[in-house]
Amino acid sequence: MNKEMTPFNIRQQIRSGEFTGNTSGYGQGFVQGNLAIMPxxxxxxxxxxxxxxxKPCPIVGMSSQPGEFMLPDLGQDIDIRSDVPKYRIYTNGVLTEEVSDLKPYWRDDLVTFVLGCSFSFEEALIADGLEVRNITEGVNVPMYRTNIECKSAGRFSGTTVVSMRPMKAADAIRAVQICTRFPSVHGAPLHLGDPSQIGIQDINKPDFGDAVTIKEGELPVFWACGVTPQVAIEQAKPEFCITHSPGHMLITDLPNSRLAVL
Amino acid sequence: MNKEMTPFNIRQQIRSGEFTGNTSGYGQGFVQGNLAIMPxxxxxxxxxxxxxxxKPCPIVGMSSQPGEFMLPDLGQDIDIRSDVPKYRIYTNGVLTEEVSDLKPYWRDDLVTFVLGCSFSFEEALIADGLEVRNITEGVNVPMYRTNIECKSAGRFSGTTVVSMRPMKAADAIRAVQICTRFPSVHGAPLHLGDPSQIGIQDINKPDFGDAVTIKEGELPVFWACGVTPQVAIEQAKPEFCITHSPGHMLITDLPNSRLAVL
Structure with missing residues (x-):
């Protein structure tokens, strides 16, 4: 598939089954979203x-009412049942299936949430001339469980998962400035420096994703991560729930710049 | 003197010789400026x-033409020859006198520069609930010479002097956000973490000001400092030059909030 295609055309190819892969690098300049669908x-x-x-759970969009599967606020003709390349279906908190079409599973009581993801701010960091190590090294960003408690709500609770990108101090300061403009894609970092202060025991052993090189003189910089709500969902164990498969996101028609508050 | 007095009333008392002290804590909410006057x-x-x-040399105001000693853009009836509590006179780069009235020294070729100072952003940090250690400990902020070269201009050159305030990482991130709004009072920090990366050998031995406590788990956070232009002036050795005495600043009528860019 051509990486220069418009978000609409990419979604059409996803819907037709032509494209089933990772969306990283596609629809550049446009917001990609994490997905959570539940009764x-x-x-x-x-x-x-x-x-x-x-910070970990920034809502970029949601369905207008239960059962609604079209998301006109996020883009042209988005049908959330078919326009994401791969979905995960959880039953009582357990992953039971991975599918590319939700139509057989759709219910009239399902509510869709689309949450901001780090692709948007990584693009802004790179555009500013900063290095994003996981992109340079061509791996998944390293993610860690922390001891930072989320505020609980009803049956949902848990601790914050963070992603990490190592940077020199001056770049970390610049990254705080850039990411502050994007609160709906996790915003400014939560922490930088000593990982043990937020409960991370071994920076070389991420809980999710891949380890990256931390060079001499660099600080690890930590952002709230969209895996946080997924962990909260797994712990809450709703009887039925759908998420996207990691890396297989919804590509919207919203320009990343539209998320900037300043 | 009553710390609640308006900037105008404080300046009147300074002009009359009633007040000759340090301006720290006076005119709260209003911009105080570093002074540099030269031919x-x-x-x-x-x-x-x-x-x-x-970043080290943010101009808040300057005289409209050589010889002009009134600064109407910075406040009501400001006469820069008399409205600062204490001045230092340098001859060929050497401090030769400390005086409280410039009238006997005034020349028709003198140009006045007023530069932003850290008092304004310290106030913003405290208003946001952050601790500023030098204020808590009632001492002068610690300042250090670094290996960060300034861009030279004509006869002026030198390295950047920084001030340091220790903070927990999350507070340091918040401080970056707050100070970014105030580019004309040094703006965001230049560095945080390892002091040796910017050429500081011993964090407990500042080159100017006083050492402050750095608690377990805190990072030193470094801002460009208004001592930088003073050092550049001392190195350039103009045959005649005037600055304020440290801590004895010009209190303007500009609200600190007026310096916020956002």
Whole structure:
């Protein structure tokens, strides 16, 4: 598939089954979103969880009412049942299936949440001339469980998962400035420097993703991560729930710049 | 003197000789400025030096023409010859006198520069709930010579002097956000973490000001400092030059909030 295609055309190819891969690098300049779909009776708690924890769980969009699968606010003709390359289906908190089409599973009580993801701010960092190590090294960003408690809401609770990008101090300061403009894609870093202060025992052993090189004189810089709500969902164990498969995101028609608050 | 007095009333007391002390804590909420006054033939180089090095040398105001001693843009009836509590006079780069009235020394070729100072951003940090250690400990902020070269302009050159405030990482991140709004009072920090990366050998031995406690788990956070232009002036050795005495600043009528760019 041509990486220069518009988000609409990419979604059409995803819908037709032509494209089923990782969306990283596609639809550059446009917001990609993490997906969480669950029954109405869980959705209110989850919405409150996101509102109380906006750094790890920034809501970029949601369906207008239960059962609604079109998301016109996020782009032209988006059908959330078919326009994401791969979905994960959880039953009672356990991953039971990975599918590329949700139509056979759709229910009239399902509420869709689209959450901001780090692709948007990584693009802004790179555009400013900063290095993003996981991109340079061609691996997944390293992610860690921390001891930073989320504010709980109903049946949803847990600790914050963070992603890490190593930087020189001056670049870390610049990254704080850049990411502050993008609160709906995790915003400014939560922490930098000593990993043990947020409960990370071994920086070379991420809980998710891949380790990256930390060079002499660099500080690890930590951002709240979209895996946080997934962990909260796994712990809450709704009887039915759908997420995207890691890296297989919804590509919206929203320019990344549209998320900038300043 | 009553710390609640308006900047205008404080300046009147300074002018009359009633007040000759340190201005720290007075005129809260209003911009205080560092002072540099020099002959026209040096002033163009100095202006260029400030423009090339805006973080250590942020110009808040300057006189409209050589010889002009009133600064109406900075406040009501400001006469720069008498409205600062203490001045230092340098001859060929050597401190030769400390005086409280410049009238006997005034010349028709003198150009006045008022540069932003850290008091304004310290106030913003405290208003946000952050601790500023030098204020808590009631001492002068610690300042250090670094290996960060300024861009030279004409006869002015030198390395950057920084001030340091220790903070926990999350507070340091918040401080970057707050100070970014105030580019004309040194802006965001230049560095944080390992002091040796910017050429500071012993964090407990500042080159100017006083050492402060750095608690377990805190990072030193470094800002460009208004002592930088003073050091550049001392090195350039203009045949005649005037600065304020450390801590004895010009209190303007500009609210600190007026310096915020956002």
């Amino acid at each position: 109405k009776e869980w959705a209110n708690d989850f919405l409150q969880f996101c509102q109380k924890n906006p | 026209k033939e040096w002033a163009n180089d100095f202006l260029q030096f400030c423009q090339k090095n805006p």
